[in-house]
Amino acid sequence: MKHTGATGLRHLLPYLRQHRARLGIVFLLVVVASFIDQAQPYLIRDAIDKHILTARPDLGVVAWMSLGYLALVLLSFVLTYYLELLLQRTGQSIVREIRADLLRHIQGLSLRYFDTNSSGRIITNVVSDTEALNNFFTDFLSNTLRGCISLTLIIFFMLRMDVRFTCYSLLMVPVIGTVSYFIRFFLRKVNQEMRHRLSAAIAFLAETLSGMAVIQVFDREKKQQEDFDVCNRALLESTIKETHLNFAYFLVAETLGDLGVAALIWFGGGAVIRGSVTFGVLFAFITYIRRFFQPINQITQQLNVLQSAVIASDRITATLRETPDICEEGAGQPFVASGRIVFEGVHFAYRPGQPVLHGIDLVIEPGQRVGFVGPSGAGKTSLINLLARFYDVTDGVIRLDGRDVRSIPLKVLRETIGIVQQDVTLFSGSLIDNIRFFRTEIPEARVVEACTLVGADEFIRRLPQGYQTPLSERGSTLSFGERQLLSFARAMTFNPKILILDEATASLDSVSEAILQRAIGRVANGRTLLVIAHRLSTVRQMDFIVVLDHGRIAERGPHEKLLAQGGIYHRLHRASALPVALAP
Numbered sequence: 216m217k218h219t220g221a222t223g224l225r226h227l228l229p230y231l232r233q234h235r236a237r238l239g240i241v242f243l244l245v246v247v248a249s250f251i252d253q254a255q256p257y258l259i260r261d262a263i264d265k266h267i268l269t270a271r272p273d274l275g276v277v278a279w280m281s282l283g284y285l286a287l288v289l290l291s292f293v294l295t296y297y298l299e300l301l302l303q304r305t306g307q308s309i310v311r312e313i314r315a316d317l318l319r320h321i322q323g324l325s326l327r328y329f330d331t332n333s334s335g336r337i338i339t340n341v342v343s344d345t346e347a348l349n350n351f352f353t354d355f356l357s358n359t360l361r362g363c364i365s366l367t368l369i370i371f372f373m374l375r376m377d378v379r380f381t382c383y384s385l386l387m388v389p390v391i392g393t394v395s396y397f398i399r400f401f402l403r404k405v406n407q408e409m410r411h412r413l414s415a416a417i418a419f420l421a422e423t424l425s426g427m428a429v430i431q432v433f434d435r436e437k438k439q440q441e442d443f444d445v446c447n448r449a450l451l452e453s454t455i456k457e458t459h460l461n462f463a464y465f466l467v468a469e470t471l472g473d474l475g476v477a478a479l480i481w482f483g484g485g486a487v488i489r490g491s492v493t494f495g496v497l498f499a500f501i502t503y504i505r506r507f508f509q510p511i512n513q514i515t516q517q518l519n520v521l522q523s524a525v526i527a528s529d530r531i532t533a534t535l536r537e538t539p540d541i542c543e544e545g546a547g548q549p550f551v552a553s554g555r556i557v558f559e560g561v562h563f564a565y566r567p568g569q570p571v572l573h574g575i576d577l578v579i580e581p582g583q584r585v586g587f588v589g590p591s592g593a594g595k596t597s598l599i600n601l602l603a604r605f606y607d608v609t610d611g612v613i614r615l616d617g618r619d620v621r622s623i624p625l626k627v628l629r630e631t632i633g634i635v636q637q638d639v640t641l642f643s644g645s646l647i648d649n650i651r652f653f654r655t656e657i658p659e660a661r662v663v664e665a666c667t668l669v670g671a672d673e674f675i676r677r678l679p680q681g682y683q684t685p686l687s688e689r690g691s692t693l694s695f696g697e698r699q700l701l702s703f704a705r706a707m708t709f710n711p712k713i714l715i716l717d718e719a720t721a722s723l724d725s726v727s728e729a730i731l732q733r734a735i736g737r738v739a740n741g742r743t744l745l746v747i748a749h750r751l752s753t754v755r756q757m758d759f760i761v762v763l764d765h766g767r768i769a770e771r772g773p774h775e776k777l778l779a780q781g782g783i784y785h786r787l788h789r790a791s792a793l794p795v796a797l798a799p
């Protein structure tokens with residue numbers, strides 16, 4: 216979805232609205248602080264003209280005025296400090312709210328969203344896009360406001376002193392504005408390029424780190440280093456370019472200010488000598504001319520911030536507008552399933568036009584144990600994804616105890632079904648918390664019971680800290696088989712009515728598998744059990760076996776019957792029984 220900048224930023228107004236009071240105070244503070252700042256040269260003019268360069272100079276008044284000046288400087292300091300603090304606090308709390316909303320929203324999205332959006336993109340969205348908005352709420356609002364008010368005040372004070380001089384000085388504005396705009400324009404380009412290159416370098420680094428084992432095995436370290444050098448050098452080049460431009464900008468600004476001062480001394484000096492203006496006015500004008508640049512600079516600089524904020528808010532708005540395609544249609548009535556599953560003419564495609572399942576019809580009675588086998592990519596996992604409603608069927612219907620799964624509240628459905636998935640996901644935290652999924656109200660005894668049941672208890676007790684062992688990110692300190700056992704124990708802890716094992720035994724040694732086989736026998740008690748396996752020994756004992764091939768049910772029936780049929784199952788069985796025969 217594409218939005219214009221204005222729409223994107225408008226979407227953020229509700230967040231601003233909540234902080235109206237604070238923003239009101241900020242506005243007031245900006246006005247007062249700018250006034251104090253810009254009144255200073257005017258005050259000096261008074262001191263010079265009325266009390267220093269006058270017929271009867273008065274040192275006492277001058278002393279008071281300089282104290283007053285000092286007080287103004289201090290007041291401006293305090294106000295600016297408080298203002299920045301308030302702005303940062305407001306900006307950061309808005310950003311915190313947006314981040315929380317984003318994560319809440321993203322967590323509610325269907326898996327289809329995560330198929331098409333890389334986690335890198337989502338992370339950028341939640342972390343750096345919101346930071347760009349923070350800059351908008353803080354820098355843009357305060358600097359643009361402050362710049363505009365300061366510029367107005369400078370002109371106001373100038374006009375009060377001398378109209379003709381003001382007109383001359385204002386000639387500077389378009390010059391400064393144009394130069395500023397152009398240099399900023401190039402700066403913006405270079406800055407974009409730099410950020411682009413920075414994220415490329417980060418992505419490269421992340422990939423290298425996560426693939427370290429493969430890189431070392433294939434002896435790619437040197438090549439990776441060379442590739443990184445390319446990224447790194449490109450980054451260096453744009454950083455240097457940016458520094459150059461920034462410095463050039465600073466120099467040009469200074470020089471233009473100096474030129475203004477030179478011109479003023481020339482014209483203004485003559486005017487003072489002729490007596491048409493006072494020395495105090497000339498002094499104040501010189502100060503104001505030098506101050507011209509700052510607000511103009513502030514305003515043009517904010518174009519960058521505005522641009523990034525528009526892009527960021529567009530992306531955030533697009534994410535917030537994503538709707539989950541799995542919607543809650545369930546009426547929310549209490550529902551206790553007995554575990555009867557029916558697939559009726561189920562068709563499914565992840566992407567339109569690329570069907571994965573073609574007309575699946577299948578009835579599974581409560582308490583039945585069903586094995587699913589078939590070549591890789593046949594659609595076994597997809598079938599389970601539909602039953603658990605990670606995706607919705609393209610056509611047909613899946614019923615649980617006679618009810619369309621789409622009419623069952625998601626929470627109830629997911630409590631009814633326990634899945635031990637093909638990819639095991641562990642989180643950083645203790646082992647026991649991973650098994651009970653951080654639901655600390657589940658007693659340890661129940662976790663231990665589940666672990667004993669699936670045969671994980673033994674290896675867990677061998678760990679130095681047992682059930683309290685801290686797991687690193689993704690549990691990479693455990694073997695894959697151990698992780699599978701944990702995942703199995705996790706499913707059992709929640710005591711589901713329907714248990715699904717997707718390749719849960721693939722990485723286990725024969726002893727562990729035998730333990731698990733026995734466990735499967737025990738856990739099946741009163742449960743509907745669906746087991747997907749490549750190892751046919753795992754499904755042999757099942758009540759019946761479904762052979763999937765290219766998204767269709769090719770054969771079904773108990774082990775012996777399928778063997779006798781001499782079809783795909785027979786071939787698979789022969790291949791698994793005689794692995795040596797397959798070797799060239």
Ligand SMILES: Nc1ncnc2c1ncn2[C@@H]1O[C@H](COP(=O)(O)OP(=O)(O)OP(=O)(O)O)[C@@H](O)[C@H]1O
Pocket residue numbers: 330565566571589590591592593594595596597598637
């Ligand atoms: N998220 C996805 N987006 C698009 N296509 C997908 C997605 N997941 C799987 N597929 C495709 O759907 C088909 C069936 O995949 P599925 O994961 O169901 O196979 P499987 O039978 O479980 O295979 P395996 O035994 O290797 O696990 C495959 O062709 C696969 O490429």
Ligand SMILES: [Mg+2]
Pocket residue numbers: 595596597637717
């Ligand atoms: Mg699979």
